[in-house]
Amino acid sequence: MCPRPLWVALVSLALSGPAGQAHAKCTVGILATLPVTMRDLRPLVSAKINGADALFIADSGAFFSMISPAAAAQFNLRLEPAPWGISVTGVGGESRLTAVTTVKNFTLFDIPIPKLQFVVAGNQLSGAVGLLGQNVFRVADVEYDLANGVIRLMRPHDCRNAELAYWATATNQDYSVMDIDSSTRESPHTIGTAFLNGAKIRITFDTGAATSLLSSSAAARAGVKPGGDGVVPAGSFRGVGRELVPSWLAPFASFKIGQEEIRNTRLRFGDINFGGSDMLLGADFFLSHRVYVASSQRKLYFTYNGGPVFNLDAAPAATADTASPPVTKPQEIAGQPADAEGFSRRGNAFASRHDYEHALADLTRACELAPTEPRYFYARALARLQNQQPALAASDFDQVLKLKADDVPALVARASLHLSGPTQEAAIADLDAAGRAAAAQDDIRLRIGFLYTSAKLFPQAITEYDKWITAHEYDVSLPDAHNARCRARALLGTELDKALADCNAAVKARRTAATFLDSRGLVHLRMGALDKAIADYDASLKLNPRAAWSLYGRGLARLRKGQASEGQADLAAAAAVYPQIQDEAAKYRLTP
Numbered sequence: 001m002c003p004r005p006l007w008v009a010l011v012s013l014a015l016s017g018p019a020g021q022a023h024a025k026c027t028v029g030i031l032a033t034l035p036v037t038m039r040d041l042r043p044l045v046s047a048k049i050n051g052a053d054a055l056f057i058a059d060s061g062a063f064f065s066m067i068s069p070a071a072a073a074q075f076n077l078r079l080e081p082a083p084w085g086i087s088v089t090g091v092g093g094e095s096r097l098t099a100v101t102t103v104k105n106f107t108l109f110d111i112p113i114p115k116l117q118f119v120v121a122g123n124q125l126s127g128a129v130g131l132l133g134q135n136v137f138r139v140a141d142v143e144y145d146l147a148n149g150v151i152r153l154m155r156p157h158d159c160r161n162a163e164l165a166y167w168a169t170a171t172n173q174d175y176s177v178m179d180i181d182s183s184t185r186e187s188p189h190t191i192g193t194a195f196l197n198g199a200k201i202r203i204t205f206d207t208g209a210a211t212s213l214l215s216s217s218a219a220a221r222a223g224v225k226p227g228g229d230g231v232v233p234a235g236s237f238r239g240v241g242r243e244l245v246p247s248w249l250a251p252f253a254s255f256k257i258g259q260e261e262i263r264n265t266r267l268r269f270g271d272i273n274f275g276g277s278d279m280l281l282g283a284d285f286f287l288s289h290r291v292y293v294a295s296s297q298r299k300l301y302f303t304y305n306g307g308p309v310f311n312l313d314a315a316p317a318a319t320a321d322t323a324s325p326p327v328t329k330p331q332e333i334a335g336q337p338a339d340a341e342g343f344s345r346r347g348n349a350f351a352s353r354h355d356y357e358h359a360l361a362d363l364t365r366a367c368e369l370a371p372t373e374p375r376y377f378y379a380r381a382l383a384r385l386q387n388q389q390p391a392l393a394a395s396d397f398d399q400v401l402k403l404k405a406d407d408v409p410a411l412v413a414r415a416s417l418h419l420s421g422p423t424q425e426a427a428i429a430d431l432d433a434a435g436r437a438a439a440a441q442d443d444i445r446l447r448i449g450f451l452y453t454s455a456k457l458f459p460q461a462i463t464e465y466d467k468w469i470t471a472h473e474y475d476v477s478l479p480d481a482h483n484a485r486c487r488a489r490a491l492l493g494t495e496l497d498k499a500l501a502d503c504n505a506a507v508k509a510r511r512t513a514a515t516f517l518d519s520r521g522l523v524h525l526r527m528g529a530l531d532k533a534i535a536d537y538d539a540s541l542k543l544n545p546r547a548a549w550s551l552y553g554r555g556l557a558r559l560r561k562g563q564a565s566e567g568q569a570d571l572a573a574a575a576a577v578y579p580q581i582q583d584e585a586a587k588y589r590l591t592p
Helices: 069-074 216-221 283-287 340-352 356-369 374-386 390-403 408-419 424-437 444-454 458-471 478-492 496-509 514-527 530-543 548-560 564-577 581-587
Strands: 009-012 027-035 037-039 042-049 052-058 079-081 099-108 111-120 130-132 141-145 150-157 176-179 191-196 199-205 213-215 232-237 245-257 260-270 279-281 289-294 299-304
Touching: 027 042, 037 340, 042 283, 069 111, 069 458, 176 191, 191 216, 191 279, 199 216, 213 216, 216 260, 283 289, 283 340, 340 356, 340 374, 356 374, 374 390, 374 408, 390 408, 408 424, 408 444, 424 444, 424 458, 444 458, 444 478, 458 478, 478 496, 478 514, 496 514, 514 530, 514 548, 530 548, 548 564, 548 581, 564 581
Parallel strands: 052 130, 199 279, 213 260
Antiparallel strands: 009 027, 027 150, 037 042, 042 052, 042 099, 079 099, 099 111, 141 150, 141 289, 176 299, 191 199, 191 245, 213 279, 232 245, 245 260, 289 299
16 A cells, blocks of 8 residues: 655745756655654664654665565564565565555654555564555656655656756756656656666665675676676675675776766675666665656656765774864754754764764764754764773763663673673663563574673573564574574573584575584584584584684594594694683593
8 A cells, every 4th residue: 555645835946957958847845854764874764653762774686575484473463474485585585574554553754654665574683663655656757865864755846857966957966867767656666777897787875785786797797706806705685585695896887877987896786687777776876876767757867975986884983082082063964954863863864874074073973962862862872882982882871871760772882892891780770771681582582692792691591582583483584593502501401402403493594604514513523413513514614624612522522423633733733723612621621
């Protein structure tokens, strides 16, 4: 069901058509303005589900709005079978669970949208419970101004021949324009054409993709393949599916879109099928550009904001951790926000681009204008963490929790900071408080479990893993959770049958994960299945020859089999990698 648009404002824009062509006066109605908070290159929007607060990712690449199964349970939403033949496919493959739900009262940008439907599938990402897709955005033209933390739904009138980059025409700023495919209910995506090293490629404009991503086949057409000059592994991507997708980072001489050409840039690519497209143009592109999707004209307009377009992974500049950064003079940034919320949104966008000088200036101004709003101090704390200022970040987390004692993300973030220092008791107190305050299905419980594990509090960790696994049966992180719960039990030396079941599930899902094989090797070692333990440790070490725990565990197994020289050699090799391993292993009664 599409939302019912409400007119919030009507602006009359004197927009020009082709030179010398007479045309009617063009007016553009602003249906709604969506405040956006950028976090980890994800555009987050606040909404309410039957009166309860919820965060969603604004995802122009999603054909329909989506909510995760865990979130559906958290909000007590009734599930119904999806229509026959419908599946959800994206980065990471096809989601195994597909159902639909109808939210009786959904509120977005203070506008009530009754009986809004969602597909129930996928994973929780960046703290969001789901995605807002094209059944929301397809009601109008859409302007993406993520650098200022805004998405606008626009409705033009008598603008068939007008140039709709109104912000550029008003200031004589250069802009690009390009054709896009027709948008239909069956094919709502924004798709156009670009050129990569001169090769023609099809691109999908996708705000839900944190970073832009090429298919391997498109990279190959541009002359780039794994193993080529300058091509390096770039980690794994995750999306709605259950699989992690490995990717590579490679140099490209030219990326041309519209009238803009980006030379000597780096792009990520992976073995992904994007359907009718070769590339997802993600939030990194949207942050560095202001984009107007004129579905009414089958055109797209954009201007360049400055700074890097794709390579947003530069290391943060170190700043002294004892004083606030210098505040940027207002005239250095055009178009100052009018209130604390505006400064906060723009500050978060700067932080997403690793521009911490401007980010901290804006977020500090937001804190000054609204000193009782915990969200602004939390955002500044995250920016200070990214800018290598942990003491100042801790001070901001303290302020958040003075204002809102049960703020779960702040409790967990402060606990993580405490664990890295001498205040472990304070960390445990924060984790305990977060566990009491979080919903049973909350995605953050997996993080709480990991932190309890770091504190060597394995029973508490297992409790958190139990809650998370129960609510996230189809999540892409499920193998990691199974492995974590398996290892916690293996280190305790208890419930080894349950531990083995978890490790088997983790290894089955991800057979090339060395850490999963190492955990199962430990379970087999505890159970006295020495040959199986050695086999798992062999497989782990084949993937990571310097895995100290695998070397140590294999050494113990070999010693217990009477292979003294081989066992001692493994123990010595483990100690060479990690000199403290024997003392640490002794705490778990893992001794020769």
